[in-house]
Amino acid sequence: MVKRPPFHEVDVPVVELARLQPLIGEDRYAALVGEAARTRAALRGCTVWNVNSTAKGGGVAEMLQVLVGYILGVGVAVRWLVIAGSPEFFSVTKRIHNRLHGVPGDGGVLDAAEAAAYQSVQTANARAIAPHIRPADVVILHDPQTAGLAAPLKAAGAVVLWRCHIGSEAQNDWTEEAWSFLRPHLAACDGFVFTRREFVPAWVPMDRVSIIPPSIDPFSPKNQELSEVQRHQILAAMGMLDGKATGAATFTRRDGSVGLVARRATVIAEGPLDAASPLVLQVSRWDHLKDMAGVMAGFATLVPGRGGAQLALVGPAVDDVSDDPEGHEVLEQCIAAWSALPARQRRQIRLLTLPMVDADENAAMVNALQRHATVVVQKSLAEGFGLTVAEGMWKAKAVVASAVGGIVDQVVPGTGVLLDDPRDLDAFGQALVSLLDRPEEALRLGANARRHVLEGFVGDEHLMHYGALMERLKAP
Ligand code: UDP
Numbered sequence: 001m002v003k004r005p006p007f008h009e010v011d012v013p014v015v016e017l018a019r020l021q022p023l024i025g026e027d028r029y030a031a032l033v034g035e036a037a038r039t040r041a042a043l044r045g046c047t048v049w050n051v052n053s054t055a056k057g058g059g060v061a062e063m064l065q066v067l068v069g070y071i072l073g074v075g076v077a078v079r080w081l082v083i084a085g086s087p088e089f090f091s092v093t094k095r096i097h098n099r100l101h102g103v104p105g106d107g108g109v110l111d112a113a114e115a116a117a118y119q120s121v122q123t124a125n126a127r128a129i130a131p132h133i134r135p136a137d138v139v140i141l142h143d144p145q146t147a148g149l150a151a152p153l154k155a156a157g158a159v160v161l162w163r164c165h166i167g168s169e170a171q172n173d174w175t176e177e178a179w180s181f182l183r184p185h186l187a188a189c190d191g192f193v194f195t196r197r198e199f200v201p202a203w204v205p206m207d208r209v210s211i212i213p214p215s216i217d218p219f220s221p222k223n224q225e226l227s228e229v230q231r232h233q234i235l236a237a238m239g240m241l242d243g244k245a246t247g248a249a250t251f252t253r254r255d256g257s258v259g260l261v262a263r264r265a266t267v268i269a270e271g272p273l274d275a276a277s278p279l280v281l282q283v284s285r286w287d288h289l290k291d292m293a294g295v296m297a298g299f300a301t302l303v304p305g306r307g308g309a310q311l312a313l314v315g316p317a318v319d320d321v322s323d324d325p326e327g328h329e330v331l332e333q334c335i336a337a338w339s340a341l342p343a344r345q346r347r348q349i350r351l352l353t354l355p356m357v358d359a360d361e362n363a364a365m366v367n368a369l370q371r372h373a374t375v376v377v378q379k380s381l382a383e384g385f386g387l388t389v390a391e392g393m394w395k396a397k398a399v400v401a402s403a404v405g406g407i408v409d410q411v412v413p414g415t416g417v418l419l420d421d422p423r424d425l426d427a428f429g430q431a432l433v434s435l436l437d438r439p440e441e442a443l444r445l446g447a448n449a450r451r452h453v454l455e456g457f458v459g460d461e462h463l464m465h466y467g468a469l470m471e472r473l474k475a476p
Pocket residue numbers: 057058059060062222283284285314315316317354362363366385386387388389391
């Protein structure tokens with residue numbers, strides 16, 4: 001029997017940079033093309049390997065789905081591998097994830113047994129990946145799940161970068177513990193990429209750090225324009241609206257072909273969505289730090305009765321996200337909290353889980369929901385960046401989001417409402433009410449939000465940063 005490698009490779013369709021030109025204008029496009037040429041020259045003969053732990057669900061997968069396509073379009077050999085791990089491994093890495101955000105997570109320890117569970121998965125993946133690496137290739141390891149590959153892949157001859165998409169501005173005993181766990185694994189890295197300067201721990205040499213904020217792709221199924229008819233058809237096809245869908249629910253796939261929303265979301269609700277009423281929406285993984293339950297509680301106490309506004313809490317089907325063991329528990333808790341609400345509040349609130357089988361179809365569902373929303377919420381208790389914020393802002397939505405992590409780089413004054421204390425449910429409810437009561441203010445913020453995302457978060461700047469980093473690494 002042939003033994004299957006523990007990792008798998010994700011195929012990403014090639015995307016031409018030229019697609020960005022009409023959006024970003026001549027000057028930015030010329031700068032991008034210039035950087036692309038320099039990067040291509042610097043990386044001649046090398047492959048850039050991205051390694052992470054899931055192909056779907058969450059911001060890293062979302063970003064790689066499109067970023068890899070643009071880099072291929074530049075003519076750079078880039079590949080994306082997804083490591084496999086045991087349930088014990090993912091509960092250790094989820095613990096590290098929570099602790100890097102300053103909270104204990106499941107409260108378990110990070111001792112010798114956890115180190116062994118972590119190491120054995122890294123060893124198996126390193127053994128399988130290393131033979132593919134050629135000297136001078138560049139390996140970008142994403143997040144704590146892959147940090148343990150740094151030393152073996154460096155030993156295989158690669159230049160190794162670790163890109164950390166998470167972090168916290170404040171350090172405490174939990175962050176210290178997680179960093180102590182990871183630090184020995186990261187000693188071999190040639191460079192580090194963080195989303196924000198505030199996330200860099202003191203022991204990382206700053207001359208090896210690049211600060212690169214993430215980005216969205218305006219043309220991906222997640223963010224592409226949808227006509228009102230398309231939006232309606234997608235919402236109907238996924239089971240959000242009453243009655244049968246009229247016409248096929250189409251969108252454009254990443255490879256340019258026509259996609260069809262054929263699967264349904266699992267909807268927990270009492271009755272169909274009232275398409276004519278305002279919709280408040282939070283889309284996120286079922287993770288305690290996203291505080292879906294807090295969104296529900298804050299909405300439930302203040303909003304029902306005000307113009308018929310409804311709330312949708314939307315996340316992935318929990319069985320479909322391999323590296324997130326908290327998903328089941330958080331979703332169950334949300335369903336229990338929803339069931340315990342008074343009937344009048346429950347009627348205004350729905351929970352949805354979206355099938356993740358087809359990443360493009362899933363993205364089209366999220367796109368239709370975000371475009372249908374009146375207010376997009378991201379009430380995270382901690383956040384690396386929060387792509388869902390940029391996604392909502394790009395769709396010209398008024399955003400209500402916590403002033404944590406990378407969200408504060410996105411929601412600058414005049415582009416949305418920031419919550420200074422994400423646990424203050426009263427302030428959250430008031431923020432929703434103030435936007436639902438003043439639709440013209442919501443429109444004004446939304447228009448500014450879209451402009452702000454266009455300036456800094458639509459991909460060209462991200463690619464420019466990456467290119468400059470590759471040039472530096474490969475400088476003679
Ligand atoms: N997302 C999705 N389907 C879902 C839930 C989330 O496609 O059911 C996407 C969401 O649109 C965003 C990403 O997952 O693109 C989440 O990224 P973010 O940076 O907001 O948070 P993370 O999950 O990385 O903590």
